[in-house]
Amino acid sequence: MSNTKLKMGMIGGGKNAFIGAVHRMAAGIDGQIELCCGALSADPLVSKESGEQLGLPSERIYTTYQEMIQKESELPPTERMNFVSIVTPNFVHFDPAMMALEHGFHVILEKPMTFTLEQALLIQKKVEETGLTCCVTYTYSAYPMVKQAQQLVKEGRLGNIRKIMVEYPQGWLSKMIEDGTTLAFWRTDPEKSGKSGCMGDIGTHAAHLAEYISGLKITKMCADLQTFVNGRKLEDDGNILLRFENGATGVLSASQVASGEENALKIRIYGENGGLEWNQQDPNTLMVKQQDAPTQLFRAGQQYLSPIAKHNIRLPAGHPEGYIEAFANIYKNFAGTILATSQGAVPSEELTDFPTVADGVRGMKFLETVIASANSDQKWTDFIA
Structure with a gap:
């Protein structure tokens, strides 16, 4: 894993999707994260067009999240995504989150965390089993x-x-x-x-x-x-x-x-x-x-x-920071925590201050x-x- 930058995959958030664009802007602000792949829509054509608009390599624009997670997991560790950001409606949170965790990928989830409480508890259990990091974006x-x-x-x-x-x-x-x-x-x-x-x-x-x-x-x-x-x-x-x-x-x-x-x-x-x-x-x-x-x-x-x-x-004082920057703080701390733990370090209190799977549950x-x-x-x- 790079010492300075993490690779992000995205599920959902294709063209004209409000929250996907917010996540991408926020993830990119601090230079710690780059979007490397995506399954950006349930519609294969929209996913392809969205990926092209974002400048993704054609071979890393996927038509389904299953394809993305499987193929990314088969890439060398230095090339594959490090985590996935799931920005779909909450009825399409559980399955991709579980599959990502099972394949060794950290996860960022929009809220509400899942469709049911039972699903949320299963994700929490999987996070505990794998030791991976899961964040839920309670942005405020x-x-x-x-x-x-x-x-x-x-x-x-x-x-x-x-x-x-x-x-x-x-x-x-x-x-x-x-x-x-x-x-x-x-x-x-x-x-x-x-x-x-x-x-x-x-x-x-x-x-x-x-x-x-x-x-x-x-x-x-x-x-x-x-x-x-x-x-x-x-x-x-x-x-x-x-x-x-x-x-x-x-x-x-x-x-x-x-x-x-x-x-x-x-x-x-x-x-x-x-x-x-x-x-x-x-x-x-x-x-x-x-x-x-x-x-x-x-x-x-x-x-x-x-x-x-x-x-x-x-x-500096007097220069307003708002919604995008608050989102970016979550991504910055999430990424910093992953980078620290991947290097065997204990992340600081400031880095671990983001909403976790426990907050989602x-x-x-x-x-x-x-x-x-x-x-x-x-x-x-x-x-x-």
């Missing part, structure tokens, strides 16, 4: 100021955490657009998305962010899910009361029918000594509030930030618990163990 935890927020909580700046409020309103599904929009079609189809719509798509991001910053696990929930658009098969709105392991309470709200909203993910955490607030649409600012002192604004790029926040910043358990709670007559439902 990779913003530098989110990492700064986590550090402030760890240091006890807020005191004992009492209240966590996280919301993710979007408006793009306010109308029935499924028939004309591929992104909407599969996300609202239970045959492709699974048991959950809105919560599976964005609610899992909110839950992961709450646990990541606070360091606390959700233990109970009381969920109310609604489908506002007539004819839609999965929920497009939901509100959840939360209880955390230290006794803190919380509220999680996610909606894709909040007309006029874009991606207004926001989290507020309050402890006995103060609170903090972060807004994804102003990602370079972290507000820290105190009872008897002025509010502080922490800004990306400044020297007073924690080492882990600085590790995930590329630009936790996300699937969150969804199962949400559905169980929404369908229950009981007020509180225990988080699935």
Whole structure:
């Protein structure tokens, strides 16, 4: 394996696919990763055209993921891909991920991790058996100021955490657009998305962010899910009361029918000594509030930030870093971890700070618990163990 660069294969993400392009941009930012092959679409012609547009060698543009994984595994170690990025809808996550792990390849998966919890647990077991690295892209935890927020909580700046409020309103599904929009079609189809719509798509991001910053696990929930658009098969709105392991309470709200909203993910955490607030649409600012002192604004790029926040910043203060860079932080740390372990070194705390297979499983358990709670007559439902 190269000491400086990893070779990436991609499954899905062909031309006109939004998230595939995001992954490729993010993977390339730091010069640690190069795209070497792909099975970029279930349509062989689209896969070929996409690979040609990306400048891939013709012999490494594959028509199926099975062909790609098998043929790549037969190449010399110095030539084959080192890991695969799977950017398909979640009903096409399990089989390629398992096959990649079985053939010795590390894996990056989009979220939700799988179609069912059972599949997620099988992938986790395979990762443990093989010792390979599996990452699930809960992107919002990779913003530098989110990492700064986590550090402030760890240091006890807020005191004992009492209240966590996280919301993710979007408006793009306010109308029935499924028939004309591929992104909407599969996300609202239970045959492709699974048991959950809105919560599976964005609610899992909110839950992961709450646990990541606070360091606390959700233990109970009381969920109310609604489908506002007539004819839609999965929920497009939901509100959840939360209880955390230290006794803190919380509220999680996610909606894709909040007309006029874009991606207004926001989290507020309050402890006995103060609170903090972060807004994804102003990602370079972290507000820290105190009872008897002025509010502080922490800004990306400044020297007073924690080492882990600085590790995930590329630009001087005042030069905004956003969604692509947050994605790139996941790829940078994932790649750095693989390179370190391949050389017999122990990766640093900064490098191992990315969402793992355990986070992916936790996300699937969150969804199962949400559905169980929404369908229950009981007020509180225990988080699935």
